[in-house]
Amino acid sequence: MSDPQCTTLPLAPGGQTGGTGLRSLVESRSFNHTITAVIVVNAITLGLETSESVMAVAGAFLSVIDRIALLVFTLEIGLRLWVYRTRFFTDGWSLFDLTIVASSWLPAAGGFSVLRALRILRVLRLLSVVPQMRSVIGALFKALPGMGSIVAVLLLVFNVAAVMATKLFGSEFPQWFGSVGASMFSLFQVMTLESWAMGMARPIMETFPMAWAFFVPFVIVTSFTVLNLFIALIVNSMQMVHQQDHQEVVQAHEIAHDEREQLMDMVSELRLEVRQLSRAVQKNTGMEAAEKRR
DSSP: OOOTTSOOOOOOTTOOOSOHHHHHHHTSHHHHHHHHHHHHHHHHHHHHTTOHHHHHHHHHHHHHHHHHHHHHHHHHHHHHHHHHGGGGGGOHHHHHHHHHHHHHTSOOSGGGGGGGGGGGGGGGGHHHHSHHHHHHHHHHHHHHHHHHHHHHHHHHHHHHHHHHHHHHHTTTOHHHHSSHHHHHHHHHHHHTTSSHIIIIIHHHHHHOGGGHHHHHHHHHHIIIIIHHHHHHHHHHHHHHHHHHHHHHHHHHHHHHHHHHHHHHHHHHHHHHHHHHHHHHHHHHHHHHHHHHHO
């Protein structure tokens, strides 16, 4: 397993790389920490560029910092391309970094001026540089299959509730439940608990006193049950990722322990052979000395 503080790619058969020295540099912690620091500084400068007062005072300086950061990112991608060659394109995080850096070189003039706002995407490179963030993203991707089932259940509940709400409250409150689409949006607001009681449920209850019998079960099913399933699924996925990482570390220690045991056994055997050889030499030497005396 590679150093957890660095983004590394496995060696190809034969260990073909662009240079052992460059590989050690790219995979070193200091290199990783330097890139992380540049990303953070660049994020700060991009935020400061949104302030007109700051740009009036230090606009040129911030532009220079932004250009230097882009050059550093480009140099880093170039080094990784040189070291890993074609294997660079087999790693998802490397392709992610390449896409973000390449988009920063797109022209920002004329009809492409909107692309200038995409520079902030460089901050997302922290996701690939920081191992803890990579673990979170990995857990989210592992949770996607399970999320699909939960989303399907949630959509089913929303569809049934939206049709019911349109039938029950649409005539008196068309601004909220005039159509199925409007009802689904209003129910989404209810699910997020955004002023659903004072802003929606209580006004409706003034006309329909039993409206609470619709909203309370809906809130319990969606907000307190289904949404918590999302949280539980993500937490479970993160736990599985951590367990997998722990197992890899344990396996690495076990392999190292077995190798040490094998090495100690080989050393013991060599010592035994050396002793036997030494005794044989001494015996032969004694026999030769005895023959000479005769």
